[in-house]
Amino acid sequence: MAALSLHQIVKHYGSTPVIHGVDIAIQDGEFVALVGPSGCGKSTLLRAIAGLEAISSGEIRLGGRLINDVAPKDRNIAMVFQNYALYPHMTVAQNLGFSLKLQGEDKASIQRRVDEVAAILGLEKLLDRTPRQLSGGQRQRVAMGRAIVRQPDAFLFDEPLSNLDAKLRVQVRTEIKALHQRLGTTTVYVTHDQVEAMTLADRIVVLKDGVVEQVGAPLELYDRPANAFVAGFIGSPAMNFIPGRLHLDGAARVVTDDGLHLPLAQAPQGRHGDSVLYGARPEHFALEASGDGLAAQVRAVEPTGSETQVAVRLEGGHDILAAFRDRIDVRPGDALWLRPVAAQAHLFDATSGARLN
Amino acid sequence: MTSADATLTLPASLTAAALPLPATRRAGWLRRQARGLVAIALLLVVMFPFLWLVQLAFKPGAEIFEDSLLFVPTLEGFRSLLQGNFLKSFWNSLAVSTLSTGLSLLIGVPAAYALTRWQFRGRRHVALWILVTRMAPPIAFTIPFFLAYRWLGLQDTIAGLAIVYLTFNLAIVIWLMQTFFEAVPTALEEAAYIDGCVVWQAFWRITLPLASPGLAATAVLCFIFSWNDFFYALILTRTNAITAPVAIVNFLQYEGWEWTKIAASGTLVMFPVVIFTVLVRTYLVRGLTAGGVKD
Numbered sequence: 001m002a003a004l005s006l007h008q009i010v011k012h013y014g015s016t017p018v019i020h021g022v023d024i025a026i027q028d029g030e031f032v033a034l035v036g037p038s039g040c041g042k043s044t045l046l047r048a049i050a051g052l053e054a055i056s057s058g059e060i061r062l063g064g065r066l067i068n069d070v071a072p073k074d075r076n077i078a079m080v081f082q083n084y085a086l087y088p089h090m091t092v093a094q095n096l097g098f099s100l101k102l103q104g105e106d107k108a109s110i111q112r113r114v115d116e117v118a119a120i121l122g123l124e125k126l127l128d129r130t131p132r133q134l135s136g137g138q139r140q141r142v143a144m145g146r147a148i149v150r151q152p153d154a155f156l157f158d159e160p161l162s163n164l165d166a167k168l169r170v171q172v173r174t175e176i177k178a179l180h181q182r183l184g185t186t187t188v189y190v191t192h193d194q195v196e197a198m199t200l201a202d203r204i205v206v207l208k209d210g211v212v213e214q215v216g217a218p219l220e221l222y223d224r225p226a227n228a229f230v231a232g233f234i235g236s237p238a239m240n241f242i243p244g245r246l247h248l249d250g251a252a253r254v255v256t257d258d259g260l261h262l263p264l265a266q267a268p269q270g271r272h273g274d275s276v277l278y279g280a281r282p283e284h285f286a287l288e289a290s291g292d293g294l295a296a297q298v299r300a301v302e303p304t305g306s307e308t309q310v311a312v313r314l315e316g317g318h319d320i321l322a323a324f325r326d327r328i329d330v331r332p333g334d335a336l337w338l339r340p341v342a343a344q345a346h347l348f349d350a351t352s353g354a355r356l357n
Numbered sequence: 358m359t360s361a362d363a364t365l366t367l368p369a370s371l372t373a374a375a376l377p378l379p380a381t382r383r384a385g386w387l388r389r390q391a392r393g394l395v396a397i398a399l400l401l402v403v404m405f406p407f408l409w410l411v412q413l414a415f416k417p418g419a420e421i422f423e424d425s426l427l428f429v430p431t432l433e434g435f436r437s438l439l440q441g442n443f444l445k446s447f448w449n450s451l452a453v454s455t456l457s458t459g460l461s462l463l464i465g466v467p468a469a470y471a472l473t474r475w476q477f478r479g480r481r482h483v484a485l486w487i488l489v490t491r492m493a494p495p496i497a498f499t500i501p502f503f504l505a506y507r508w509l510g511l512q513d514t515i516a517g518l519a520i521v522y523l524t525f526n527l528a529i530v531i532w533l534m535q536t537f538f539e540a541v542p543t544a545l546e547e548a549a550y551i552d553g554c555v556v557w558q559a560f561w562r563i564t565l566p567l568a569s570p571g572l573a574a575t576a577v578l579c580f581i582f583s584w585n586d587f588f589y590a591l592i593l594t595r596t597n598a599i600t601a602p603v604a605i606v607n608f609l610q611y612e613g614w615e616w617t618k619i620a621a622s623g624t625l626v627m628f629p630v631v632i633f634t635v636l637v638r639t640y641l642v643r644g645l646t647a648g649g650v651k652d
Contacts (some may be wrong), residue, residue: 052547072550085548089566102553146552 002063002153003028009058019210031187033201041210042190050079078147079156084139086131093127099150117145137168154186206230228353231279239279240320248272258316263342268357279346282323285338293339298330413620421616434621446604452515454583457522461579465530473538491528513595522583537571573640601626
């Protein structure tokens with residue numbers, strides 16, 4: 001196990017820059033998720049850590065050792081690939097023991113390690129099968145087994161759950177979490193699914209266009225996103241954004257062009273009249289009695305069982321989504337009155353997207 | 358139509374549908390039989406030269422021009438081959454084909470791998486220029502080869518002939534193997550690098566075993582090309598390195614054509630190719646159709 005640090009990582013493909021000076025410090029034993037939309041550079045960054053992709057400049061250190069020019073095989077890093085990358089012509093046991101065989105371990109100790117790992121992951125009965133005889137979830141477990149068998153300094157996961165169905169995804173997600181808690185190995189996990197990142201990681205790094213937008217604990221990112229991009233990316237269903245102007249005369253509030261008044265708990269940064277984005281998560285709306293709050297018309301009702309999501313159109317044409325833990329009896333076309341919870345409202349600069357409150 | 362009407366007409370339509378069933382079955386049976394017969398007929402047409410040659414090889418010399426298939430089989434033709442120089446030319450063929458196939462794979466397979474995986478400027482051009490060597494008819498290279506070989510002392514040698522076939526086979530190997538290597542996902546090699554392989558280990562332990570059906574198909578094609586070549590063997594050999602196809606022609610002599618020997622040697626020449634192909638036929642089919650459909 002070892003700490004991993006990325007310092008000023010830059011990567012160009014020809015003349016196209018894809019990563020612009022990324023700095024991330026990962027503690028020994030920490031589970032860090034890299035999230036971001038497609039093309040944000042998260043997979044490139046992971047491949048750079050693995051040594052599969054050369055960086056244009058910067059420093060990658062593992063356990064204090066500079067590994068920029070170290071071959072992948074000498075980095076003592078294990079990686080789980082998106083498509084599993086199991087060797088099709090080898091049995092599960094051979095797949096698991098391949099790295100140990102290359103290290104010149106004797107047969108008995110390879111067998112012992114393979115058996116140990118198979119026991120951890122419940123693969124004992126599958127050791128003589130080839131990958132094509134396994135289900136998606138089993139393949140995923142073999143891929144993880146291949147990674148843990150070597151007792152590496154760090155694990156890298158490249159969207160490992162994206163090929164699994166929804167139910168299996170949740171199951172394997174729990175297994176990954178349990179495995180990390182058991183082994184305590186430094187882990188970097190790439191995903192575009194922010195729910196995966198939120199549930200698994202100790203810290204999340206949000207990337208956009210090769211730049212780190214924010215690094216923080218999952219709930220920190222959820223509760224206090226540094227900018228409008230992070231606010232919109234983290235959280236499902238996503239945060240509602242309503243553009244308006246900051247009013248600091250009297251109680252601080254945002255007033256939209258069509259005259260809606262959106263409450264703020266305290267005066268934010270910025271000046272009276274600034275263009276801002278008012279952010280409110282779907283669950284941060286309260287139902288008000290008739291005639292009070294923002295008038296809205298129900299467009300669609302989506303009950304999920306645990307909560308009810310209601311898509312509404314506010315006066316002035318703003319479409320927003322509100323979610324309620326209590327079951328509410330509304331139908332499309334009904335009128336509602338909503339009030340955003342001022343203490344949990346987010347405010348961002350309309351131009352830069354930076355957080356203002 | 359009311360629902361009452363529907364219930365009335367239903368049984369009638371059911372009976373109507375039920376009646377032609379045996380006829381349909383009979384038609385299906387006939388169609389299957391007809392298909393089988395057509396297949397056998399086509400097979401006979403395709404196999405006719407082959408079968409005719411084989412039966413000629415076992416026919417007594419005196420009856421060689423008789424059309425009757427009723428004869429007492431004899432090994433006379435094969436026996437006479439043992440007494441002459443044919444066996445030597447047969448071994449020459451085997452040596453030349455094996456050597457040129459082996460060399461072509463030894464050089465061509467790593468070249469194909471490099472062209473598939475190594476991203477360098479002009480990669481496509483290099484691959485295309487390799488193919489260009491197969492675009493001119495082989496006869497165009499006869500005089501250069503003949504003169505060069507006379508100067509190098511490679512005329513009438515097994516090595517010389519193997520080198521000629523190598524130059525032709527190399528393009529086939531490189532182009533075919535590129536397709537097979539492309540079909541092996543790079544993620545597997547990357548996983549191998551992370552597991553502790555260097556490039557050649559990843560190639561040897563992961564990529565090559567996965568491309569083995571393609572390798573088998575390519576080897577068969579190279580072998581058959583070298584084995585069947587008549588033209589270069591005729592031009593570049595005289596006595597020492599003469600190959601089986603040329604030796605067969607030598608049975609067409611001034612004094613007469615030795616049909617029994619021709620048929621027996623022809624049968625022998627076909628034999629290794631048939632054996633080789635049958636042995637690797639599963640690989641051959643998989644190899645030659647790889648990439649055609651998504652796995």
